[in-house]
Structures are given as structure tokens and as C-alpha cells.
Amino acid sequence: LSVQIHPDDRYPGLAASESGKPECWYIVDRSPSCGLYLGLADGVDKGRMRRALESGADVSAMMVFVPVEPGDFFVIEPGTPHAIGRGVTLVEPQRVMPGKRGVTYRYWDWNRRYDAQGNVSADGAPRALHVDHALAVTDWNLPRGPSIVSRIRHRAGAPKLDGTARLDRLCGRDGPVKSRDFEVARITGTGKLVLEPAGKLRGLTVVSGTARLYY
Numbered sequence: 001l002s003v004q005i006h007p008d009d010r011y012p013g014l015a016a017s018e019s020g021k022p023e024c025w026y027i028v029d030r031s032p033s034c035g036l037y038l039g040l041a042d043g044v045d046k047g048r049m050r051r052a053l054e055s056g057a058d059v060s061a062m063m064v065f066v067p068v069e070p071g072d073f074f075v076i077e078p079g080t081p082h083a084i085g086r087g088v089t090l091v092e093p094q095r096v097m098p099g100k101r102g103v104t105y106r107y108w109d110w111n112r113r114y115d116a117q118g119n120v121s122a123d124g125a126p127r128a129l130h131v132d133h134a135l136a137v138t139d140w141n142l143p144r145g146p147s148i149v150s151r152i153r154h155r156a157g158a159p160k161l162d163g164t165a166r167l168d169r170l171c172g173r174d175g176p177v178k179s180r181d182f183e184v185a186r187i188t189g190t191g192k193l194v195l196e197p198a199g200k201l202r203g204l205t206v207v208s209g210t211a212r213l214y215y
């Protein structure tokens with residue numbers, strides 16, 4: 001995935017039809033030694049990042065690489081540069097304001113080029129980047145290095161598919177990872193489970209097995 005960032009809903013560069021797009025990631029599977037790029041390394045400031053982008057340098061070297069395991073969960077706050085590494089399969093809940101389009105700004109795209117059909121080609125053209133917007137919405141005051149990971153990650157462990165059905169909260173106002181935008185939980189096991197009324201829209205992603213909903 002290209003190195004991206006999402007703005008806060010209050011960013012003045014958004015059009016009336018646009019929204020921020022906070023998101024979260026639940027790791028389903030990964031190849032050995034694969035992971036995510038999350039946040040900036042120590043010493044990376046706006047000027048250094050702009051110079052790297054203008055020179056075509058490897059921007060991933062200025063970020064924190066985080067190896068992942070199945071069951072890891074992350075909340076990606078607005079203003080956090082991020083990218084999904086090769087070999088990672090995940091579920092990505094997103095929050096977009098109703099009636100609007102969620103905005104993603106691309107920092108960098110690994111210096112790839114594409115042909116007219118969207119296939120990687122050395123003879124093609126690079127994807128459009130949004131450097132000015134990306135730098136403007138970056139939260140340069142976020143924790144750096146491992147500190148940001150401890151703030152936004154919950155290690156739920158690989159799901160246990162045997163046993164009775166259970167619900168494990170991953171994030172929310174009172175979850176293992178605090179979030180004002182999301183309430184996410186994982187359901188595992190077999191059997192009936194009663195979900196408490198939420199009073200708002202819910203989504204269900206079935207990663208493995210079968211789910212039947214009764215209401």
C-alpha cells in the first residue's frame with residue numbers, strides 16, 4: 001500500500017463534500033517477517049520529510065516498521081502516516097461522515113510507475129501524490145518510535161475457534177485501545193451470543209466460518 005495519511009474532519013483543506021477517514025486494522029494473517037509502517041521515526045520533521053519526498057528517497061526508512069501477528073489490532077488516528085506492508089491480510093473498518101467522501105492523501109508510492117490499465121510498468125507514469133496536504137495534516141506531535149505503537153495497538157492473540165461463543169472488545173471509549181470513532185469487537189467460538197443494543201449502525205465481517213443473525 002502507498003504511504004498514506006487521513007485528515008481530521010476539521011481540516012480546512014477539505015471540500016464541503018469530503019470527510020476525514022479514521023480507520024482501524026485487524027490482522028487476519030501475515031507472511032513471516034511482514035508487517036506495517038506506522039508513524040514517524042525519531043528526528044523526522046516536516047522539512048526532512050519534504051526533502052525526502054522531493055528527492056525520491058525511501059520514505060519507509062523514516063517510519064516505524066511493526067511486525068504483526070494474527071489477532072493484532074490497531075487504531076489509525078487522523079494525522080498518522082501509515083502503510084500496509086507486503087504479505088499482510090487485514091480487515092479495515094473505516095469511519096466516513098454520512099453523505100460525504102472519505103479522503104486519503106498519498107505521501108509516497110514506493111517510486112512505482114503504472115501503465116494506462118493500472119499495472120506496474122517501468123515505462124508508465126507515477127500515481128498522483130498529495131504532498132502539501134499530507135504534510136499539512138501530519139500530526140508532528142504524535143509519539144515517535146515504539147511509543148506510538150503501544151498507544152494504538154492491542155494484541156488480542158490468534159482467535160480460538162473452539163469453545164463457546166465469546167465477544168472480545170478491541171477498541172472503543174472503554175476498550176483496550178481508546179477511540180472516539182470506533183467500537184470494534186471480535187466474536188469467536190461456536191454457539192449463541194446476544195449483542196447488546198447499540199442504537200447505531202453496525203457492520204459484521206465474517207473472516208472464517210458461518211454466522212446467522214436473528215433480530
